[in-house]
Amino acid sequence: MQAYGGVSIVNAIPSWYGSSMAVNLKVNVEITKGKYNGGSKLISTIITYLKEKFNLEDFDVKISSEIPQESGLKSSSAVSTALIGEVKRKFGLNIDVVKYSAILSILAGVSYTGALDDAVSAYYGGISYTYNKEFKIIKKSNPPLDISIIILPKGGRGKVNLNKLRSYELIFYEIFKLSLSDPITAMKYNGILVGEILGYDLTPVKKALEKGALASGISGNGPSIFAVTKEGEEGPIIDEFNLYGKVILTKAVGLDSEDK
Ligand SMILES: Nc1ncnc2c1ncn2[C@@H]1O[C@H](COP(=O)(O)OP(=O)(O)OP(=O)(O)O)[C@@H](O)[C@H]1O
Ligand SMILES: O=C(O)C1=C[C@@H](O)[C@@H](O)[C@H](O)C1
Incomplete structure (x- = not known):
């Protein structure tokens, strides 16, 4: 499967x-x-x-x-x-x-x-x-159809400071409520906040946002970085992320059949 x-x-x-x-x-x-x-x-x-x-x-x-x-x-x-x-x-x-x-x-x-x-x-x-x-x-x-996802994959995550993350419960709950109507803005706020709390270098995120990304941040507990752009507007972000490593360009996937 x-x-x-x-x-x-x-x-x-x-x-x-x-x-x-x-x-x-x-x-x-x-x-x-x-x-x-x-x-x-x-x-x-x-x-x-x-x-x-x-x-x-x-x-x-x-x-x-x-x-x-x-x-x-x-x-x-x-x-x-x-x-x-x-x-x-x-x-x-x-x-x-x-x-x-x-x-x-x-x-x-x-x-x-x-x-x-x-x-x-x-x-x-x-x-x-x-x-x-x-x-x-x-x-x-379903995700928006006209977006591209650019990923700067990084591996070797260290130990995650769970207590530090947990102490931000209220703001993450507010971001969750926002995500129900505006997932792209929510993923930007979440991705920046997780990066700041866990102490990741957010330079590529800052550059991606300056170059017009709709969202950028840390995914999960890191360390990978993502950016979201409108389809066709990936070029400047890919060029920027290429300075830090090999980049993956991919798409959001729609809902599959429920019948599984
Ligand atoms: N491709 C794989 N083949 C076998 N086991 C895997 C594979 N990917 C993940 N695992 C198992 O899951 C564990 C955790 O995986 P990993 O840290 O990659 O999770 P993750 O999903 O990337 O983390 P996150 O939840 O932050 O996205 C690994 O230590 C391994 O045991
Ligand atoms: O270990 C967990 O429970 C989680 C890890 C990360 O992928 C998070 O993004 C996820 O929401 C929860």
Whole structure:
């Protein structure tokens, strides 16, 4: 099964309310014969849990991914929803894929709130709005059609200062409320604020905004940086981000079929 990476609209760690936008960076997971002996704690936790709960035979997985890891681009939620979705399809299970993804991501120690926001955009495409404390989906919607997403991927995230992020609960809740009607402005405020709180260098973000980006900031807990432009207006931002590393130009992904 396929799922998508994403960029943050609102980080859910401070207020438990989160929002994420799927982008066209794909993960594909296949189930194969054999037994998993790879090194991913997330994959082994999911396989062990589902095998025991539903009494399944051993299986192995083949993962192909275009999403950089440990970078804030929702790689773990994409892999986890694609794997659980594939297990559901292959073994004919009646399970809530995104809820299992959130619970098992916490169990595997790869997420703080379960990142249901990331799981919903990864699995269904589009924009997610969630309340992660109660594993609740508030709304799913389509992104604007005429935008481009420019990503400066960075890896090797250090330890995230959760308490510092959490102390900004009120302002992140206000940004979440704004995001319901204006996701692009919200992702700009969220992305700048996360960068300032966690101490990332925001020079590329400042330059992107000066050059006319609709939004720019840190995605997830970083360190990757994104910018949003109107389609056809990417050039100056790509030139700017190219000064800092290899750039990815991609698109927002619309909502897929609910019937999964
Ligand atoms: N492509 C992958 N293959 C196997 N395991 C993966 C893959 N991507 C992520 N994981 C698992 O998820 C864990 C966390 O991944 P990662 O830090 O990349 O999450 P992320 O989604 O980028 O973070 P964020 O939530 O900030 O966007 C990894 O340590 C690994 O166990
Ligand atoms: O670990 C988590 O719970 C999260 C991590 C980041 O991706 C955030 O963007 C997300 O909203 C929540």
